[in-house]
Amino acid sequence: MNVSLQGVKIILFDAGDTLLTIPGARDILQRYLAEKELHRDSEKIGFLFDEAFRKFYYEKQSDGTELCSPESDRLFWAGIYSYVLNGLGVDEHHDEEIIHRWSHELYDVFTSPEPYELFGDVIESLKRLKGAGYRLGIVSNFAPTLKAILRHKGILDYFDPVIVSTEVGLEKPNPAIFRLALQEAGAAAEETLYIGDHDKNDIWAPNQIGIRAVKIKRYAYMTGDGIVSLEELG
Known part of the structure; x- marks a missing residue:
């Protein structure tokens, strides 16, 4: 076409x-968790990323009139990373505060220039x-x-x-x-x-x-x- x-x-x-x-998103998260002694399967991470993006981004019901700011963007994507972490069973080992902190750390990783191609x-x-x-x-x-x-x-x-x-x-x-x-x-x-x-x-x-x-x-x-x-x- x-x-x-x-x-x-x-x-x-x-x-x-x-x-x-970010072609290596699943590998980045896998290494991030491994540094915290949490070893998770790459395929499972990829599946959860795809599921989260589809559910919360591609199928997101929005008219675009919601508050848009650096803070709202951070909260939206940190929510996606929390979803993935919980889907990987991280909540079985760590409390909500830890998952919240890790989700925001992942936001910083995934909005930095280095992972992008x-x-x-x-x-x-x-x-x-x-x-x-x-x-x-x-x-x-x-x-x-x-x-x-x-x-x-x-x-x-x-x-x-x-x-x-x-x-x-x-x-x-x-x-x-x-x-x-x-x-x-x-x-x-x-x-x-x-x-x-x-x-x-x-x-x-x-x-x-x-x-x-x-x-x-x-x-x-x-x-x-x-x-x-x-x-x-x-």
Whole structure:
């Protein structure tokens, strides 16, 4: 599937699971627990991560009007890590206070630059699109560390604007975050294309203000129409 860029002047991207990912998440958690003398199976960790992301993120019922801040982001993801830890039976050995502390430590680990990797098509696609004269930007629900992560991976300078939910106090699927992006870019909706992985956050929400959106399916379990690589743009 090739996506026509006719009439497009600016391409906005989601960040997590669109441009970058943490491929070793289960191994990171496995090592973290092993340091605490808790040895858990990697497959079980991966299953619980997938279950938690699907249950609390991909199937999350939200209109985007809830409080959005660095603190709310931390609480949301720490809740996911608590779910995984409890699913691994950590609560059989440690009390709620310990699990709370470990969940917040894991949030710090998973929002630091080091665990992230760019998908293999990102660098060349950004170079190609930038070279063809398209303006590139980001609209992402992410921790305040996103710009540091993008800088660490060498791609921050490709993007203007970079709209991060926890910095602007708005989050997808609230269409207002896309209005803000257009305002900062000085762009019209009809000349904008958005690429993301989440049906409501990244397809429905930009559509509400007239932005054409395309789903990118980075993982085998993702369904529906869309592309599987940024190489399909243009």
